[in-house]
Amino acid sequence: MSRLLPPNLQQHQGRLRPMALTLHTLDTLAGWLIVALLGAMVAVVSLQVVLRYGLNSSIGFADELARLTFVWSIFLGIPLGIRIGSHIGIELLTARLPDVVQDALLRAMALAAAAMMVLVAWQSALMALDQWDELMISMDASAGWFLVAVGVGCAHSALHLIWIALTGKPKNTETAATE
Template sequence: MNGTTRFTPMVDSGPLRPLALLIAAFDVAVGWALVAEIVVMVAVVAIQVALRYLFNSSINWADELARLCFVWSIFTAIPLGLKGGAHIGIEMLVVRFPAHLRSATARLVALLGAAMLLLVAWESAVMAWDQWDELMASMPASAAWFIVPLAVCGVHGALHLIWQAITGAQHVNPELQAELS
């Protein structure tokens, strides 16, 4: 994305402060969850490899837990990518628009993206609810835990896109996020 189509950060004051605080709190929580997911995944895989090759033994649930952490880490990281503009955008046409039309188009696309993510969140929540009684093959936990991160990603990503649609800013003020850390 080149500098002409990037959003500029906006100070989070006034009536949008509660939304900015909500998004910043979500970002901090997801950031810490992402660290925990990756630590658990790496630790479980390392222990599993050591047990297999050093002791000719293994943990039954290690692969499933590592896969669950991987799925969660991917879907919890997506909204953080949206926040920083690290998503794919096709700009062949939009870069030829005047500045005010580029801004309006970016806001409309953000709003449509938010609506789609909310639909994904809703449908994922429905699917998780329907599958909650199905257990994983090697762990006494619901298989729906593989679907829940889609709902989390949908809501969190939609909040970022709603922020972009309303303010034209790509993310909330970094100082506000630092207050919550």
């Protein structure tokens, strides 16, 4: 089983191993969901273009479904970027600090960001529940599904930020691949 885990998760054999396995499982699931969602989005939009311009017809729900799959893809992808440290950061000042101070600041900021992500996830869940009876214009589905995507993405992001607060700076794909 441990051979299936990436190198940065294989090293965690102690109390962090369950969290490492949970994150790995969530990341794998998110990756496959993103592939499926983007595939569905491309298929629906392509079919819509062919029908509209080729046959002078259209799919009534194509735009809304494409927007929903896009939103879900984005919010499922954010935690995957956090995992490898690929989000934009301004390091003009922190890069000049000693490594110990950089690490402490990184962990503190990750913890603060995790708290904010939990707050956003909680509020998006409340908002989704509040508008769950509101239907999308062209689909017989709740408009709350857009907010569920925000909550799921933020909760997953919070877990990665907690992981960074506990273990330190994430390794990007180029660094992790060479180790």
